[in-house]
Amino acid sequence: MSGKEQACRFIPLSRPQIVQQDIEIVTKVLKSGRLSIGPYTELFEKAIAEYVGVKYVAAVSSGTSALHLILKALNFGKGDLLIVPSFTFVASANVALYENGSVTFVDIDPITMNLDIEHFKTIVEENFNKFRRIFLMAVDVFGHPLDWDKINIFAEKYDVIVVEDSCEALGSEYKGKKVGTFGVAGAFAFYPNKQITTGEGGVVVTNNEKIYKMSVSLRNQGRGEGQGWLSHDYVGYNYRIDEMSAALGWSQMQRLDEIIEKRAKVAERYKILLKDLPLELPAVMDYATKMSWSVYVVRLPQGTPSSVR
Template identity: 35%
Template sequence: MKHIPNWPQFDETEAEAVAAVVRSGNWWRGAYDSPEGNPTGETGAVQQFERAVADLHGAAYGLAVSSGTMALDIAVRALGIGPGDEVITTAYSYVATATCILQSGATPVFADLNPDTWNLDPGAVRRAITQKTRAIILVHFAGLPVDMDALLEIAKEHDLYVIEDAAHAFGAEWRGRKVGAIGHIGCFSFQGSKNLTTGEGGAIVTNDETLATRCRSLHMAGRVIGGAWYDHERLGWNGRMTEFQAAIGLVQLQRFPDQQQRREANARRLAAGLAEVPGISVQTEPGEDGVHGRHLFCFRYEKDQFGGLSHKRMYMALRAAGLPVLTGYGRPIYHNDVFAEFDAVEWAERCPNAEQLCTSGFWLHHAVLLAEPAEIDELVEAMKGVKARYHKEKPQRTV
């Protein structure tokens, strides 16, 4: 591929939006949250942005925060999860999906994934439940919605909370419902690589008023919402999003529908082309009433179909052929040193699919899906070329 579209995409509209915040002199959301400081009731960029994010995902409440990691930390704490509790999550994700559990003093329990969806396997989740389990943190990996019906049924049976890590899945849908507000609480990321970006930033959505109030308090250093400014009722953070970030986010929201339409068309075009290459398996598509977030295009390869190439050598071959692939996570979460107190060998035995994906999976960033259709076709041809070069036919048996 000769040209990967630049990301993020922007023009003077974003620059003017930031300049307008500068000229306003109101650079943080507090300038608009306080009746004393905002007697006219003017709405700030952060308030507008979090309302837009909530509305897009069918949520009653939205809260803009400083990062997706912060969103997860706040969500876990808002649910009252702490020492002595266990939280089940995936072994194949960004580390914050699990460190948010550690931050609360609870214990992460890793469950295996389905190698076709790259998402949590409901059966593995069910097997991981103990009397200490309080919640499930699922990840809509790459933007593909998890089987929410199955996980919500399990959660209901065992009285568990469900947190949706939707960092990859902005705008995605499960059976006609936007992700994020399907479980008890949902978390989004607007970090620089995400499909909708504010450089850094995140959001929390929920339909539960009590949870929304707790989250708002936690992101404001534990303040009593509606109380005196220096009245703090819980341990919290400064997790606020700035007016500058939100101003950019509001412009990026205008770009998002057209960008996502292009990603969708190109992802389906690429999947159809790669289906013609034996030994390549792309991530499962959502059903007819589902919508993929298209943050990543994921596929895995069968080594014996490519001459036994190791993951590293396959990566080098793909890059040399012009495929701008990423290797993804080199190891499941539990192999990181921050989880050294846990038995990684035991988790590896329980999560063979996660282990296997780390040595057979590849990603394409969503910016690739913003290319012209002809360039997508070039990627397919490049893959066919790698297949032709490295595939070794098995010798025919003679009679």
């Protein structure tokens, strides 16, 4: 490798930590012949529920699927408005368009990269009587929790329905409480660059039994609980997670705290190494009592020449 090539080496964005236990458990599933709707899906859901602190978890094929099912379970549709941060993954907004709802974007706080609460208030007040209902897709960007006390106090005042997009934030905490639990329902995702991975996959987390039961039905082609394979109560989707993915997720949940601790050490290392460079480093607010560090994002100061970028 030339000196130039060595100087330009990149750290992979999504290099998951796969250990021997993960391989053995996934291999066990493959050998069992039970590759879908099996015991590891339930084990994975139980592990997430216990870790996050919710009653119900529905494992699905992606974080996008999870967000879609939440809106579907809440009967979101035409006449409803979803407020979405202007800085997020496209799925946060797409799921509203799937259901023919309206979307508007709220500006972000340049310090945390999360939504600007004052602008959120303005949007709600301007649209309060213009739509059937107002929803907020509250995103914990890059694993940094939102200021949930401020959001929920205002949301309750105006009957805003809060859905938490925590797809990047498994393990993060706001004032000691796990994210994903501050709205009527939340979603996590498990793409290879996330805190744990299932390859592709996601979960709906909630304490609302109706949202849970509807999510379980709709992920499985709208089948009714305890009914036959050809009995369908709703127009549903094939959003099921497979057993190999669920087994990998369950295995990785056994060491999630260890993974997050390692990410925190890497983040601290970046902070030390980058502190003297002309960069804006990530800010962690006092209320973010635990960061799970989906990614470590730095910003160039405004006006930085494109040649430097």
